[in-house]
Amino acid sequence: xxxxxxxxxxxxFAIGNLAWILFGVxxxxxVGALPGLGKGTATAVAIPLTxxxxxxxxxxxxxxxxxxxxxxxxxxAILLNTPGEPSSTPTAMAGYPLARAGKAQKALKMGLFxxxxxxxxxxxxxxxxxxxxxxxxxxxxxxxxxxxxxxxxVFIAGLSGRSMIxxxxxxxxxxxxxxxxxxxxxxxxxxxxxxxxxxxGLPLIPVAIGMLALSEMMIQIGQRQRLSDEADxxxxxxxxxxxxxxxxxxxxxxxxxxxxxxxGTVVGILPGLGxxxxxxxxxxxxxxxxxxxxxxxxxxxxxxVAAAESADNAVVPASLVPLFAIGIxxxxxxxxxxxxxxxxxxxxxxxxxxxxxxLILGVYVSMLAASxxxxxxxxxxxxxxxxxxxxxxxxxxxxxxxxxxxxxxLQGGGTFGIGVMxxxxxxxxxxxxxxxxxxxxxxxxxxxxxxxxSLRQSLGxxxxxxxxxxxxxxxxxxxxxxxxxWRLSVLQRKQMAEMAKAETN
Amino acid sequence: xxxxxxxxxxxxxxxxxxxxFVLIPTQTSDxxxxxxxxxxxxxxxxxxxxxxxxxxxxxxxGKLKRGKVAGQAVPKTEWISSAAVIAAVGVAVLLxxxxxxxxxxxxxxxxxxxxxxxxxIYFLIGIPAFLLIGAWLLFYQVLGTxxx
Numbered sequence: 001x002x003x004x005x006x007x008x009x010x011x012x013f014a015i016g017n018l019a020w021i022l023f024g025v026x027x028x029x030x031v032g033a034l035p036g037l038g039k040g041t042a043t044a045v046a047i048p049l050t051x052x053x054x055x056x057x058x059x060x061x062x063x064x065x066x067x068x069x070x071x072x073x074x075x076x077a078i079l080l081n082t083p084g085e086p087s088s089t090p091t092a093m094a095g096y097p098l099a100r101a102g103k104a105q106k107a108l109k110m111g112l113f114x115x116x117x118x119x120x121x122x123x124x125x126x127x128x129x130x131x132x133x134x135x136x137x138x139x140x141x142x143x144x145x146x147x148x149x150x151x152x153x154v155f156i157a158g159l160s161g162r163s164m165i166x167x168x169x170x171x172x173x174x175x176x177x178x179x180x181x182x183x184x185x186x187x188x189x190x191x192x193x194x195x196x197x198x199x200x201g202l203p204l205i206p207v208a209i210g211m212l213a214l215s216e217m218m219i220q221i222g223q224r225q226r227l228s229d230e231a232d233x234x235x236x237x238x239x240x241x242x243x244x245x246x247x248x249x250x251x252x253x254x255x256x257x258x259x260x261x262x263x264g265t266v267v268g269i270l271p272g273l274g275x276x277x278x279x280x281x282x283x284x285x286x287x288x289x290x291x292x293x294x295x296x297x298x299x300x301x302x303x304x305v306a307a308a309e310s311a312d313n314a315v316v317p318a319s320l321v322p323l324f325a326i327g328i329x330x331x332x333x334x335x336x337x338x339x340x341x342x343x344x345x346x347x348x349x350x351x352x353x354x355x356x357x358x359l360i361l362g363v364y365v366s367m368l369a370a371s372x373x374x375x376x377x378x379x380x381x382x383x384x385x386x387x388x389x390x391x392x393x394x395x396x397x398x399x400x401x402x403x404x405x406x407x408x409x410l411q412g413g414g415t416f417g418i419g420v421m422x423x424x425x426x427x428x429x430x431x432x433x434x435x436x437x438x439x440x441x442x443x444x445x446x447x448x449x450x451x452x453x454s455l456r457q458s459l460g461x462x463x464x465x466x467x468x469x470x471x472x473x474x475x476x477x478x479x480x481x482x483x484x485x486w487r488l489s490v491l492q493r494k495q496m497a498e499m500a501k502a503e504t505n
Numbered sequence: 506x507x508x509x510x511x512x513x514x515x516x517x518x519x520x521x522x523x524x525x526f527v528l529i530p531t532q533t534s535d536x537x538x539x540x541x542x543x544x545x546x547x548x549x550x551x552x553x554x555x556x557x558x559x560x561x562x563x564x565x566x567g568k569l570k571r572g573k574v575a576g577q578a579v580p581k582t583e584w585i586s587s588a589a590v591i592a593a594v595g596v597a598v599l600l601x602x603x604x605x606x607x608x609x610x611x612x613x614x615x616x617x618x619x620x621x622x623x624x625x626i627y628f629l630i631g632i633p634a635f636l637l638i639g640a641w642l643l644f645y646q647v648l649g650t651x652x653x
Contacts, residue, residue: 165564169517169557176524176550183543188534190543218590221621222583395628398617402610402636405594415598422594429587433579434509452546459541 005365008358012365017057021366024061025373028068033076033385034396038085039069040212040332045403047205047340048410055344055359060366062340066333067370070275070313071115071378075385078107078305087275087312090283093297094304101300105243108386110302111309112378113245114257118310120371121261122268122317127364133325137350140473142457147477149451152271152328153444154481158488161437170436174444175451177202184453197416204339205411207445210421211438212332213404215428221397253306256286260310267311268318271330274439275315282311317367323348324360328447335442507568514562521555589620607637
């Protein structure tokens with residue numbers, strides 16, 4: 001593997017490619033540091049730019065943005081107690097008290113080191129695992145693929161929200177929407193309402209921008225007063241003491257970083273769990289291990305920051321394992337990356353390692369380079385990013401809405417794309433407010449065409465039920481899907497009961 | 506939450522039924538010689554959505570009956586801001602089509618800044634100008650494409 005990576009190092013380390021990675025990481029870090037903006041928004045809005053780039057630079061740029069914004073969200077979490085996204089909430093819980101105690105610089109630095117280490121570990125796992133898994137995936141037929149996709153949808157629906165029913169509705173709605181356009185076998189228009197623009201189906205990028213970015217802006221603009229208040233609080237909350245990470249800090253943090261990296265990587269590989277699950281699990285494990293109880297949040301804990309950040313950042317590269325190996329997007333970032341691959345005329349999945357191996361190897365090298373750049377940009381730009389979080393949301397949000405419109409216009413065939421973006425912005429707003437997982441919707445929308453294709457092929461191959469016995473892998477996944485619906489529903493009901501009990505107490 | 510779940514369930518049930526009995530029959534061909542009907546997957550989705558919506562409605566109705574009405578309503582400010590963002594983008598699209606792309610983009614940013622409470626004149630002029638010049642440089646000069 002090392003030889004293979006070395007062989008593509010020339011193209012990955014080309015000045016142009018490195019410049020795009022650097023731009024991506026910086027932009028991502030900047031957006032992540034701004035309160036209320038997360039990696040989904042940053043990546044979705046940036047996709048249209050990649051249309052004009054070489055495939056390697058395009059993917060590397062987007063991966064750079066997602067890595068940068070994941071790490072950057074720790075800045076607003078620690079300094080403002082406002083996580084850029086939900087997965088940074090544990091960082092805010094452990095880091096904000098440290099900032100109030102004058103240890104903001106220490107917490108930010110440890111958060112950065114933990115982010116880079118978690119990210120690097122997970123990238124190495126991606127490099128080692130994805131190709132091996134893809135070789136197995138190449139032997140998968142349409143019947144097995146249908147069962148695997150159905151299982152993945154159930155798994156994602158059950159884990160990405162609080163209600164299995166709502167998750168399944170969101171996923172099915174995504175698949176239904178993906179049916180719009182010319183039907184794959186006959187080429188006849190389906191659910192197009194006579195609109196020529198819909199013959200190619202709904203464009204992914206305006207849908208993603210609407211669901212992720214525009215809907216988020218609609219919510220954030222409604223909360224502008226809260227964001228402004230937090231920015232004002234910052235002025236009195238910084239202290240220049242305790243600015244470095246000492247050897248004692250490293251001794252305390254190395255174990256949570258290793259544990260967090262492992263948890264984040266495993267969580268990332270499993271489709272649908274997401275960065276929030278990873279960072280909360282890692283944070284919870286460290287909190288229990290410390291034996292400090294409520295003091296962990298009251299006084300703050302640098303180990304908590306390290307645990308949460310290492311897991312949060314380990315999720316992103318690991319979530320690309322199912323995408324590269326099987327073609328199943330396990331996270332929002334992976335779903336958006338499918339859009340970027342499609343723009344470049346590349347289909348993610350096991351064939352990627354046969355047909356575009358140099359590209360994938362180049363992406364791996366670029367991801368490693370992005371990890372190193374993340375360290376430098378985060379370290380040397382720390383003071384600048386700490387100042388940037390003070391910028392008023394009234395200046396940031398309109399710019400993001402403007403960029404949303406540009407992106408939807410370029411990738412959605414003109415003003416039609418903006419219309420699609422508005423429609424899905426409204427749907428995204430309701431789905432976020434009423435807990436219908438937009439992640440499951442987007443993944444359903446993305447895998448819909450391959451699900452339909454494999455379902456059609458399966459129905460052609462399996463005409464009688466006993467013929468299914470020739471496909472034991474499919475039977476296993478079908479059974480797992482049914483068991484998954486049952487077990488995850490029971491689990492969610494228990495969690496809801498516990499939450500209700502806690503609220504009553 | 507149960508109340509909103511109840512409304513969502515009823516709404517989705519209606520959506521599923523309309524899709525199943527109106528949209529799919531009128532918007533999908535019978536497939537002719539196709540081995541499998543083009544309507545198959547949309548029908549599966551619509552049937553499942555309707556069934557799950559019935560479950561959601563029953564679940565929410567049961568909770569309401571037991572007196573569980575807890576849950577956060579969407580704040581009024583978020584409804585208003587959502588309508589404002591949609592209206593601003595909608596107006597910008599109209600201006601884009603019938604007036605000029607630069608005017609549309611400039612007024613979109615300016616309008617949202619004013620709505621969010623920004624009153625400093627140098628920002629109100631500077632940011633839209635910076636964005637327009639930046640977009641022009643990026644798309645027309647660097648990337649060699651055109652908008653509008």
